[in-house]
Ligand SMILES: NC(=O)c1ccc[n+]([C@@H]2O[C@H](COP(=O)([O-])OP(=O)(O)OC[C@H]3O[C@@H](n4cnc5c(N)ncnc54)[C@H](O)[C@@H]3O)[C@@H](O)[C@H]2O)c1
């Protein structure tokens with residue numbers, strides 16, 4: 185079939201190839217909900233909050249597929265046994281056959297210490313896992329959203345980062361299994377979109393924080409809070425002037441749902457442009473939680489990005505997605 189594409193830099197790539205038709209099984213007599221939604225990685229931090237939000241809509245049926253590497257059933261315990269909810273222990277590096285209308289593809293360890301723990305598995309999850317989910321989307325005619333990352337910009341030489349920036353990424357470093365893995369995942373999404381007409385959405389998520397972060401997964405917000413609560417020194421990795429921009433998880437989930445249901449393919453940056461140095465963050469946590477703790481400088485890890493701040497102009501264009509644009513206030517303002 186003839187196919188025409190526009191490949192604009194404004195997040196609205198359009199393939200004129202019609203999307204695949206839903207499988208007839210989707211409309212079997214067991215079908216009840218208006219929308220059946222698969223969330224891979226739904227037992228994790230962001231995924232479980234996304235499931236909570238999706239389940240609020242009584243017309244949704246939600247299926248979670250997760251291998252529980254970094255996620256936990258505990259995050260979903262309030263939904264286990266619910267008639268509109270199913271939990272499958274499944275590794276996305278293996279094919280999955282389910283009849284769904286939308287796929288939120290989150291499965292991937294996100295904390296640097298976990299994704300570096302088994303880098304070959306991490307890249308398999310990003311590449312083979314995304315291929316499998318795209319194959320599923322093609323077979324059943326589902327729309328698929330990938331949670332990519334600000335790490336696709338690597339150690340960015342442009343600041344703040346717009347979606348048009350191609351990044352500065354080390355292809356052979358210890359973070360490459362994750363950042364290059366996500367870059368390949370984005371490539372696969374666009375190839376399936378152009379070649380097969382799959383309806384795709386790509387979110388480039390910037391550092392997100394909130395309840396259910398693993399206390400011991402090494403991410404900076406949970407590390408500092410846990411250290412402050414225990415009365416231990418806050419470990420700022422050198423030089424401490426590196427920056428990050430932190431988004432509250434409820435805002436992230438709203439952004440993901442709006443992106444999925446809007447008409448832009450992305451990639452679209454999702455995050456809060458409020459930018460902190462790690463030293464500022466430590467001082468902030470200290471002041472809010474335990475003014476008696478000290479701040480200590482420790483060794484950093486290779487290829488740590490020196491600055492990161494999203495340009496969220498495009499996110500704001502997707503109707504009502506300004507929720508991420510919180511003032512660059514104190515992290516505690518959300519009580520998360
Ligand atoms: N949290 C952030 O700041 C952030 C930033 C950028 C991008 N992201 C992306 O968002 C997504 C969710 O991140 P998170 O912070 O909730 O991480 P998380 O580690 O809490 O959740 C990831 C989930 O995926 C599951 N998983 C991992 N490998 C899998 C596999 N092979 N098969 C099936 N399930 C698997 C884990 O068990 C876990 O439940 C990830 O794709 C991550 O790359 C997160």
Ligand SMILES: O=C(O)[C@H]1O[C@H](OP(=O)(O)OP(=O)(O)OC[C@H]2O[C@@H](n3ccc(=O)[nH]c3=O)[C@H](O)[C@@H]2O)[C@H](O)[C@@H](O)[C@@H]1O
Pocket residue numbers: 293294295296333334335389390391392402403404405407408419420421422426427428462484485488489
């Ligand atoms: O938002 C993103 O795109 C990425 O952000 C994070 O990766 P990173 O920014 O390295 O997250 P942290 O491990 O929380 O580190 C943030 C900064 O804090 C510093 N840090 C970390 C831990 C600590 O105890 N002290 C400390 O100063 C690190 O050196 C780094 O500069 C996530 O964990 C990735 O999954 C995600 O894709």
